[in-house]
Amino acid sequence: MSHxxxxxxxxxxxxxQALLDAxxxxxxxxxxxxxxxxxxxxxxxxxxxxxxxxxxxxxxLGVALVEEALGSLHPMIRTTVSPAGxxxxxxxxxxxxxxxxxxAHPAHVRFIARERHGGVRPVREAIQEQLARFTAEVGEAxxxxxxxAGWSEEDLLMLxxxxxxxxxxxxxxxxxxxxxxxxxxxxxxxxAARQLRLIHVGRRHxxxxxxxxxxx
Amino acid sequence: MSHxxxxxxxxxxxxxQALLDAxxxxxxxxxxxxxxxxxxxxxxxxxxxxxxxxxxxxxxLGVALVEEALGSLHPMIRTTVSPAGxxxxxxxxxxxxxxxxxxAHPAHVRFIARERHGGVRPVREAIQEQLARFTAEVGEAxxxxxxxAGWSEEDLLMLxxxxxxxxxxxxxxxxxxxxxxxxxxxxxxxxAARQLRLIHVGRRHxxxxxxxxxxx
DNA sequence: CGGTTGCGGTAACACTTGTTCACTGACTTC
DNA sequence: GAAGTCAGTGAACAAGTGTTACCGCAACCG
Numbered sequence: 001m002s003h004x005x006x007x008x009x010x011x012x013x014x015x016x017q018a019l020l021d022a023x024x025x026x027x028x029x030x031x032x033x034x035x036x037x038x039x040x041x042x043x044x045x046x047x048x049x050x051x052x053x054x055x056x057x058x059x060x061l062g063v064a065l066v067e068e069a070l071g072s073l074h075p076m077i078r079t080t081v082s083p084a085g086x087x088x089x090x091x092x093x094x095x096x097x098x099x100x101x102x103x104a105h106p107a108h109v110r111f112i113a114r115e116r117h118g119g120v121r122p123v124r125e126a127i128q129e130q131l132a133r134f135t136a137e138v139g140e141a142x143x144x145x146x147x148x149a150g151w152s153e154e155d156l157l158m159l160x161x162x163x164x165x166x167x168x169x170x171x172x173x174x175x176x177x178x179x180x181x182x183x184x185x186x187x188x189x190x191x192a193a194r195q196l197r198l199i200h201v202g203r204r205h206x207x208x209x210x211x212x213x214x215x216x
Numbered sequence: 217m218s219h220x221x222x223x224x225x226x227x228x229x230x231x232x233q234a235l236l237d238a239x240x241x242x243x244x245x246x247x248x249x250x251x252x253x254x255x256x257x258x259x260x261x262x263x264x265x266x267x268x269x270x271x272x273x274x275x276x277l278g279v280a281l282v283e284e285a286l287g288s289l290h291p292m293i294r295t296t297v298s299p300a301g302x303x304x305x306x307x308x309x310x311x312x313x314x315x316x317x318x319x320a321h322p323a324h325v326r327f328i329a330r331e332r333h334g335g336v337r338p339v340r341e342a343i344q345e346q347l348a349r350f351t352a353e354v355g356e357a358x359x360x361x362x363x364x365a366g367w368s369e370e371d372l373l374m375l376x377x378x379x380x381x382x383x384x385x386x387x388x389x390x391x392x393x394x395x396x397x398x399x400x401x402x403x404x405x406x407x408a409a410r411q412l413r414l415i416h417v418g419r420r421h422x423x424x425x426x427x428x429x430x431x432x
Numbered sequence: 433c434g435g436t437t438g439c440g441g442t443a444a445c446a447c448t449t450g451t452t453c454a455c456t457g458a459c460t461t462c
Numbered sequence: 463g464a465a466g467t468c469a470g471t472g473a474a475c476a477a478g479t480g481t482t483a484c485c486g487c488a489a490c491c492g
Binding site for chain 4: 007008011036037038039048049052057
């Protein structure tokens, strides 16, 4: 009926999203710690003071950006790391996934890579928290894998951490590769595949000297 | 021959160094792209305009900082990676080296980790260049290693890259570990050692399936 | 319908910023 | 010892910054 609890909140969400988008674009050429509140509102086309209706500060906006960039990635991870398959094939799939994600959301990836060690504490911590969740999830996924039989919890987590860090490295390599040059991207893919393969080989022989005769 | 060795140039170098030191300290809490020229001169205690006698801009100072932080590290790498020894021992030595370096120059390490993907292009490129030199050097060191017999140039470089990236990851982990808590540092050391060990295992079995019977 | 909520706008505040210019005065050179 | 170099000064500039208080007006609720 006449009850429309939506139209107002919808407008608010819209300009909030506009702020996030504008900030993300501005952040392609600078770090968050130098991004100005006025700069963002100017890009959106609203008054500086309207900013406070959505975020307490630029830091706050940064934390929201972290959520936007990384929050929706968890299911993606689970559904890609979990399914079994021949090692080589899983590697190719993971790399393809990363490349596709960087292509689809380059600004988000750049933002994360930049602010992971950046100058704004709350943002840094938000990223670390999300990455910690990733490693935990990857660790769980690895635990349910046949090749992880006999692995200690500790070792599984260190391997997961290795994988997560490697993901980020590969993603930022794709960022640096000029988007126009397919051969540069191909080079990145090749090196990344080899590195993952080497890690995989290490994983297969990890328990070799511990008395446990490696299965099959 | 010149008459005076240069009490004047010495003074200049001194304030130049003071500028670098002050900037580095200020950069512990923010990124380079938000560091102001006046902020630095204020910290040193000189007039803002005097800054231009030493650097064209803050970017320029940043590039100089990269040189200061990474330039002197090349010999250190060579003398630590090259000498042979049992795998486990080399790993321990490498980790100890990194931990010691982070302890001795935390601000430098933080600066590099932060600006590696930071918002200032010339600085980013200067860092990438130095890191590329590192990988090349590590690659050469690896080439002269008995365990690298039969390895292609390409594979050696990808392994070197893996090691260099791992170094940086470990360094930044030490940074994040509270300096006051030895058990946190110990945890970092343990995980780092395991990761390097896993990479090492992968390295030993890298050529297993290629027909070359990797025997000693 | 009348009253309240709340997004966005305007004006102003007290600073801070990079850069210029002409200058001083200790060191350097002839 | 005179002449010149040049690190550092001080004032002034045109912008830029975050933040406050207040207003208007459309959307909401009873």
